[in-house]
Amino acid sequence: MMKQPFLLIVSLLALSRVNAQEIYDVSKIPAELLKNASVVIRNEEQVYEVKNPGTAVLTYKTAITILNKNGESASNMHEFYDKFSGISSLKATLYNDKGIKIKDYKSSDFKDRSAVSDGTLYQDDRVKYLDFMYTDYPYTIAYSYTVDYSGIRSYPTWYPASNWGYAVEQSNYIFRIPETMTFKYLKSKNVKTDSIKIKDKIQYQWSCKNVPALEYEPMSMGLKNVMPWVSVAPNQFEFDNSKANIETWASLGSWLFNLSSGMQVLPEGAKTKIQGLLKTAKDPKEKIRILYNYLQSNTRYVGVQLGIGGYKPIAAEKVAAVNYGDCKGLSNYMKAMLQEAGIKSDLVILGNDMPSINKQYASMNQTNHMILCVPLEKDTVWLECTSQLMPAGFIGNSNSNRTVLLITENGGKLVQTPVYDPASNYQKRSTKVNLDEEGSALVSIETQYANAQYEDNVAMLLIDPTAQRKRIMNSLSIPNMQIGTLSYTQPDKNAAVLNEQIGLKCTQLLTKGGDKLFMTLNLLNRQETAVTALEDRKTFFSIDYSFNDEDEIVYTIPKGYKVEFMPKDVLIESEFGRYTAKVVAKDNTLVYTRTKTMTSKAYPPEKYNDFVAFHKKIYQADKQKGILAKIE
Template sequence: MNTYPNCLRKWWMFACIAMFPLHLCAQDDDDRNITIREMKQRYEFITGDKDNPVKVRENAHTVYRCNEYRGAVRVAEFYDDKSTIDDIRIYVNNEKAKYIKPEYRYYEVEDFFFSDMHVATFVLPLEKKGTESYFDLVRTTHDPRYLTSVYFHEGYYQDLKEIAFAVPRWMHVDIKEMNFAGFQVKKTVEYDKKTDADIYVYTMTNLPARADESMSRGPSYIYPHLLVCSKYAAPKTGRVNFFNSVDDLYAWYHSLVQTIGNDATTIKPLAQSITKNASTDIDKIKAVYNWVQENIRYIAFEDGIAGFRPAKAQEVLQKKYGDCKGMANLTKELLKSLGYDARLCWIGTNHIAYDYSIPSLSVDNHMICGVKHEGKLYFLDATESYIGFNKYAERIQGRQVMVEDGDKYFIERIPLATSEQNAEYEKRVLRIDGNDLAGITEHRYTGESTEFLLTQIHGIKKEKLQDALQSYLSEGKTQCAINNLQTSSLHDWNNDLTMKYDVQYKNAITGFGNDLYLELDFRKEMNDLNIDTTKRKTDLLFSFKRKLVHETELQLPDELKVSELPKGMKVSRDNYDFSVSYEVKANKILYRKELIIKNTHLPKTAFGQWNDDVKLLAKNYLQQISFTKK
């Protein structure tokens, strides 16, 4: 049940690479052909220039070892407009490999691009068993604000990982040790009199390769790492303030948005056109929000690295695409032009373990718009293309949000929703027609269930839409025929999405003589969601809370009677509920299935119970209703 929208999958891909910048691919835990014998990273805070008074110089030394057979490593080192790669020296079999030249280019993922993200990439060969290749890297971060976190785990098994910081006494840095519980981390702190600096060294040994698993929590929840919070510097040239408090963080954000350069004269005519048919304030706000959702393409994700200034609203409008910042800014400016109290809001999605108690750029990775109307603050995330007004995606629910308020700010929380927000109802009224079942089916989708379906639908060419919908509803089964399909508007996601159609299930009934048999559930959702506990390394995270209800009313003909009815099942856990029931009432069989994901986070400790319950559900699906001819 991979229900991540395409945009979210790409965001996840980029976020993993940003957190673990050394390797594009992670190693299978059983694959030890290539390992890292040692990786040493040293970060030194140094004085800079007028524009960048403090810089961070990183020196990294990484040695790969070939343990079995010839191979190669694709190395990718990232940088942006706030950092530079100053030198890469590559060695194969202890000899400098001048013939290997790193390629420096923009980083791209399909048609999603990152305007401030570059990559230096090369292939490091390991020629045979027992050989080693390594490279030395020098990278400079020109503003210490942008050095936010350093992780221990890499894409390959490591014999040794060492992370060191050289912090001169004039530099005030808070190095937070995150997720150290359960890991053996050796730490030393020494004073270097010559440089008047404190040297912090963290060492770990025998580190397995990180697990890049789908439906997983963000790395900041899972892996040991060091969160680097640069507070301020006090060199001889004078004090330089960074993020000594969350107030400083907001002041920096606010200084950036003050220099955007929006052009209200371009925006207001469009806002008036969008809302010309709306009569109430709420209808006008909805119209603006929905217009941005439908007409501006979301093209980029930036996971707290660089580029915190939103694009000009008129530029996003002209290009018809933007990242989260650009879309939030355009939404704000459209609403402001109509006289509404709209604000920019900074937020960290549930991919991030931190909150605004930490003054760091790693706290948030997303921007949305807030609008205050009649004392209530509504949040508008236009990157969620098909979610309705005043409904919020799981990835931001319950999260702290920093709301601009002129020179000040305030912290709110996005409202939490239950599984009721994201419901999917299916009601079938069927009759027996020979060996077939025939009748009428109705569907209703809400919240993120609607968004997931509309995301799939709007990715299909219009002329193929009907065929695609029918294939989706029949799950591609040739024995299921769908006709007379009617839907509510596919462009109105403020209301529930509904569908109604005639359905025929061919050869649904099997039999021998006077005994007939029927499996009434043709969808069997979640029956294959067994978790391989021998391979899964991390907790599982469902994309959103969900409530799925299927009801079937089967009219019995006079010549048949029920001889055996499945018993059904019911389980209720902290994270989910499963229930299936059958009932004979008058001359009808009533079938009801309810599957609820109440909490998206399923910890590893719950995997065994989950597998048992999924197995029970799958077994229940296979039960048949038995009929006897009178």
């Protein structure tokens, strides 16, 4: 009597096993998804249900096939949480290339650790994670979990193919919200929005299927113009006993202003110190510099990210007592000191090393940093309060040329940070090369780096001489060189300019050929590599920042030699920049001058091969040689 049900159960189990193999068998992946791919998202679903402004539930599940070692970074599951969220229902399974199950993982297999970042003293973030530790490629991992939120600042984004080499077989984002609440979203052009009312909620859904992977493209500004994505943000939220309306940047700014209100009270000792420091100051700019230098000399950056402390600055009184703070605490402390000096300033939030904030779309996840803006009668001074090196008024390349949010008593106000044009991001170098008839040389190099180029090199002030020499040996393409002298100075603490002085000798600067000496004229600042053209580029591209390089090299011609050949002047111009090079013989010297100006902006994919052609011309011009011949 029991035989038939038993056979039915066995059959169902066998069918289940076959179906699992069918689902995750790597051979079932469409061929077009394997091209350029290291990872294939087989099936992903993210369901986020808003209960009210302060609570929500996220249910997430995914299956990911790791095709090769390049996809190894995708082979771990991790989810962050804090005291306002809790993770449950953790499950994971590992499958081989045939889709056959290798191992099931339980909640107890997942590890749990602090997620405190470097330089952070107080932070309550934690992470649950699982490393599958499997390298028999290809293989598939599947995992799922649920997150319950008891405080909300933002909603999850959806970006299934956010990396090079990621293909997507299928991915869905389902977002549910009470019909009494409002929200906003942005999406890529290639994604359709579906919505339906289910009881007292509105459900939105975005999905994609069969998205091919994209091979790495140099100088890319990201994949967002080609890959599917959705960004969702609340208009109202509740977090850590604070309620906010952030429908607009103005209202978001009002909330942040109220959080910081009353946090600029200084202890009496600090007020006395400030008045003493400013006793001889002649104008507001001098007062700003004096107080900013005091801030740099007496405080250090320490992250503080507890609850609302991720948005609310530490009280100025506290910073004055402990001499540390995060970007919010230090900016607010500087604001308090300026207030004591009778100078008004405004806190500013922005995305450090992120794109400008979207003027039409107010959300918390577009910013990660705070600086200070000091509006004066005829000028505006911007202050990066976490740096102990940057001069007053210089905020660094990762903060410049961005739309940011000024936090004022009248709400948030969108403004632009300073733009550092090519002329201000300069490198000016003067080099003297004393050659002898054997091709050896004594070389003296003096260089000034300003603004963004100062920022790239200012770390040389902080490292020991041995490390300095090692970096120079690796960066200069001079054969058989020995460094004699090396120094770095910042003559004016109030200017973003670094001076570099190098004295060296080398035994093989010129190449001999019979009675001739061959010399590469551009000794120090060559474009060493050519850029490869792409047939069908997909993403926008840009250089890191605009800049201007000026090089002058004076060569002393060896005794017994004369100039036999020098290349003609070079001028290369395009929308990407401008390049000149020329050499002039004067008495017993050759004076080589080179300028290179580059403009940083977003260029569309179709212009990339024009950039490659421009780059190639510079590469070739930088290799030009002159010839010296023996005097008969």
